[in-house]
Amino acid sequence: MTRTLNRRQLLTGLAVLSASTLMPWATRLWADTPDDIPPQDITDFLILSERLTMRPQLNSRLAGRAYQGLLDIDADFPRRMRQLIQAMDEAELTDMRQFTSFAEQQPEAVTRTAIDIIAAWYLGYTGTVQGHSATDDTHFVTYVGALMYQPTLDATVIPTYSRGHTNYWVSPPATIATD
Template identity: 45%
Template sequence: MNSLKEKGLINEAEQNAHQSGMTRRTLLTSLGVLFASSVVPFALAQKDPMSIVANHEVKFLELSQFLTGKQLDPILANRVLEALSKIDSSFPKKAKFLEKEIRWAQLHDVDAFKTSTLFEQPELKETALTIISAWYLGYAGTPVDQVATDNTVFITYTQALMYLPTQNALVIPSYMKWGTNYWVNPPKFG
């Protein structure tokens, strides 16, 4: 160390700090440990924001399954929730309120909901029908004919619930059941 001082490569303050055990590395390490020890307990005490989101999505899936009476795809449920929230920013609150009221009334299926006093409340009825409509039609919002833009948000085409009852007999519109140019040769009658 003295040879470095003699050559002018180290000043007296650095030499004293080095001899006392306090170096820049020690200082930075100490500050890092101090920071981490103060932040980590606070971070651990906070609720995981992803668990809150996931819980909200699970509740929406359960509400959707209650209203449609069907087992539904969780990924598609997230898309339905996003689409409905995009159209109406207060929709998550409305869905949460509907779910809470159904749970409080201890209703077990959508038929019980339709005959309950909850269905007579316009806001709850509208929220329920909005959710059901999005699942069956495959879009959220109201399409407007012959207008370039409207508030419609696409959700799904092939997984829209309106196609399920006829999927064994009919092809979803625009999906061809037969080969290319099937229409060229007319069918033989009689």
């Protein structure tokens, strides 16, 4: 039996074909981590990050960026991350206020890994800034999502973001909490 294809069916088929062809590209455009990083690594990194920063529900997209930045600096980062998780589990470290005593009993590499992860979340980048050099190893993670702004958000304006109208800063604030 022969079946004829009408114009609507042809256009629908072409639209589906086009969308399926472009979909990997479109989703890759917004993805934060390459396809070759196992999703479990990102999940483990996010859980570890929440544990290290004592902040529940960190942004998973930012976790992908931070993980990638740390991986770009050190290809051995996944192993170091697992070593840190194991050391924290063995020491039963659940409260980061006890990190100093934990760090005193750990190898330098374990402590350095923890500090690198915490720094990525608080500073919003990984690596070491080399002043005005274009060849440093820094990788952008986030700007307004950097955790360093949260403790003083009621009093500190995130650089380049105005909280008020033009020249709002001319008059002193009524209180720190309302400015």
